[in-house]
Amino acid sequence: MVDYKLLVPQFLLAGLAFGLLALDLVLPPARRRYIAYLGALGLVGIVLSTISLRGQEAALYGGLFLIDNYALFFQGLFLVMGAVILLAAEDHVRKFLGHAGEYYGLVVVAVLAMTVMTSAGELLTAYIALELLSFTFYVLSAYATRDLRSNEAGVKYILLGAFSSALLLYGISLIYGATGTTYFRGIAGAVGGTLSPGLLLGLVLLIAGFAFKAAAVPFHMWAPDVYEGAPLPTTAYLSVAAKAAVFGLLLRLFSQGLLPAIEVWRWVIVALAAASITVGNLVAIPQTNIKRLLAYSSIGQAGYLLVGLAALSPQAVSGVLVHLAGYAATNLLAFTAVIAYYNETGHEQIEDFAGAAERAPYLALLLTIAMFSLAGLPFFAGFTTKFYLFTAAAQEGLLWLVGLAAAMSVVSLYYYLMVIKQMYIHPSRHSPRLRPGFVLTGVLGVLAFAVVAIGVYPGPLVRFIETASKGLFS
């Protein structure tokens, strides 16, 4: 008998998503902004039901769906991210996009998909959740129907996304053929130190498919184009939430299913990590569009997260989770500031940020905080979480990779500083002051507080995450 109490957050999420879609039909256009506020309120309410489940351990539907602290940590993270995106997107959707209720509804569907992804204990469940997530993002990327760049982003994303799904599925079918099961724990029982050729090929295709979804080099080609072409709130959501969900799934799959074969696949992940860190950070330097710059920066960040996946000790998993939380707060802060700037000016080139410090001192300051945190300067989330992650990876003997990651973090400071230089040193070509709405201002303030709080006092977060990642290995 399934204990439905444990699935309350998922039921509420599905209800909320359809409720928001229905509200779009009922409310007159002038009132549609309240759909976003209501959605954010609903998501924060569902966080309470997630919190009430903490400490629970259960395998529902014969192990298809797992509830543990690990899944609940991600659930909380995704719900908060969804609420932030709804509030950050409202102004942008009203000014530049149509069909507000559908946009907000899809954002909530994506949250549902991600919570299922990190709870999946079996490959079919994981695949369905991954596809649900991808489908919502295909639609959200192509959402500006009259914008040619958004059309193009949508086509490129869905073609390459479907291609990567096919690779992933072929890998899954070979793994099923070699092990006779699709359960993560069952796979762990069937693999050993050496793998049969079929299983090896399956594993390589599986990793390639997931590397596409996580935008790791050399499977990253879609990311800069989609990030640049998609509407800004979609890009923000894609860069933090989709990445966190893929890593949430990967960590569970690798630690519960593929840990016995770690010596076989570790070097593949190490190669992906090294390539992502190097290419992401170096190609970011010549970029002129802020979305594209942040796209390459997020490819570099995926590389840092892969370092933790390659290490795969309980400590390293905690490192990845801590870094994901810090990165989510930081990147959402950066994107929300860019959204606020874009809503007022309609520009997204880095040179258009010239003089932002005079026109919008608050936005410029918060974007600076976000850039410093992304680069990993002390007192901000980026430093603390990277330090924690790299220490854990170094303990597993990945010293040269950690050295490369640290060196490339220094390189990344260069292109983040270029943005700050535009805002503070170059004179403005336009003079009027910008006044972002008070909802956006409030969201920015909360995110900036989170970035500094995680940077200065990460203790409580780290303690909870450590219990979560220990449960993954028991």
Next chain:
Amino acid sequence: MIPVSAYLAVSALLFSIGMYGVLARRNAVLILMSIELMLNAVNINLVAFSRYLAPGEFTGLVFAVFVITVAAAEVGLALAIIIRLYRNRATVNVDEIDLLKW
């Protein structure tokens, strides 16, 4: 009885043809059809493994049914997005879709 390797060979061939199509075709709709070939290769694999490895269980068959369903939804969504592009640009050639530099 036909050995399982025969099914795997057909599936691998179909997958390779699909992959060639994705990489070589320049028409977005044909790329989509090539992806469908790859997904059908997956289905052949799943059904063959299910039949030969565990005849009493349905894991592979259920998986194949879900793959078919998801693939149908994917095609619907992809065609909708491609039609939107076609209305604005009057082309579905992926080489001409180059506003965003690679």
